[in-house]
Amino acid sequence: MVARTELARFLRERRALLRPDAVGLPPGGPRRTPGLRREEVAELANMSVDYYVRLEQARGPHPSARILDALTAALRLDAAERLHLFRLAGASPTPPAGPVRRVRPYVSALLHRMPEAAAVVTDAGYDVIGWNPLAAALLGDLRAHPNLARRRFLGEAPIASSAYEEFGAVAVSRLRAAAVRYPRDRRLGSLLAELHAGSEEFRQIWASDPVRSPGHRVKTIDHPSAGRLRLNCDVLAVPDDDQQVVFVTADPGSRTARAFKALA
Missing domain, CATH: 1.10.260.40 (lambda repressor-like DNA-binding domains)
Known part of the structure; x- marks a missing residue:
């Protein structure tokens, strides 16, 4: 009772x-x-x-x-x-229907409180579901190409990066975990089928079952208008929604920091 x-x-x-x-x-x-x-x-x-x-x-x-x-x-x-x-209720939880694809208001507000950082929110399937203006300037059209895994493995809106190989293993690790948590989600299933069909590299990394966790990383990218940029990337987990906030910053006083101001 x-x-x-x-x-x-x-x-x-x-x-x-x-x-x-x-x-x-x-x-x-x-x-x-x-x-x-x-x-x-x-x-x-x-x-x-x-x-x-x-x-x-x-x-x-x-x-x-x-x-x-x-x-x-x-x-x-x-x-x-x-x-x-x-x-x-004394019941065993069933798998959630799918990843949370809405951004909490306080998370959305956080993106815009850091004007000198590019920030995006990704769901468990690597769809970018929130971003600030600097992120859009840095990463290109996020509405047309919102999925970071598709960008990485299928060449959608690519930006040359020194950390692409490392990100491949990180992305597959997270996607494998999402596949276990959301086995009924058609959108995620369709993404995984598309990646398996379109990328030999994805299939090889998937078969290796990598275990990676987000953390601090330094990347170098070749931006189409700003040139070569050295970026600091840090990930903040939003565990209740199985989401990640990725903050991309530049070292103070660096050429990349000046490029960020121009992009913004």
């Missing part, structure tokens, strides 16, 4: 934190309490209102994994909250 009570409390607390406009619903008139109404959560989760009400009142049956996944989506839970929901 304790677990059901804790599950009910968690659902009520999460519901109270959500605004209708944050989940694509109209305001729906004055509200006596903050957050979504129970019937709105039930609608978003594609379940009956009665069933959801019983869950919030600790009277319902143990919800299935399918129900818990529906509640995860309806209540906009992140990875840690989703895991907590499954634990409260």
Whole structure:
């Protein structure tokens, strides 16, 4: 009974934190309490209102994994909250449907607080899902060619780099891990099939099963307009969303730092 009570409390607390406009619903008139109404959560989760009400009142049956996944989506839970929901329900977590492909507002704001650094956010499949202006000037058209693995192995919008070989192993290591975590994600599956079909190098690195972790690296690239640039690359993990923020900086007073100012 304790677990059901804790599950009910968690659902009520999460519901109270959500605004209708944050989940694509109209305001729906004055509200006596903050957050979504129970019937709105039930609608978003594609379940009956009665069933959801019983869950919030600790009277319902143990919800299935399918129900818990529906509640995860309806209540906009992140990875840690989703895991907590499954634990409260006494269920084994199913693999997430796919990588998180939205950038949290505080992460997006961070990109623009460092005007002298190029910064991008990548999801678990190496899609660039957020960037600042200097990153766009440095890396080219990120809207047309947003995936760094495609750029690396398939030659999309390439920039010559001294660290391309090393990045190949890092990228494959991360993509192999993503394939295990998100086996049902069609977008990721399509990317991996494309890379296997289009790159012998990718197939060879994949077969070697490399283990790499992000960290500080120094790279030299040949930029089409700024020339040769020496870059410092540092990665900040966003573990709740399985994302990485990559910061690219130049040594103070260097020719690369002056080129950054011109690019910006």
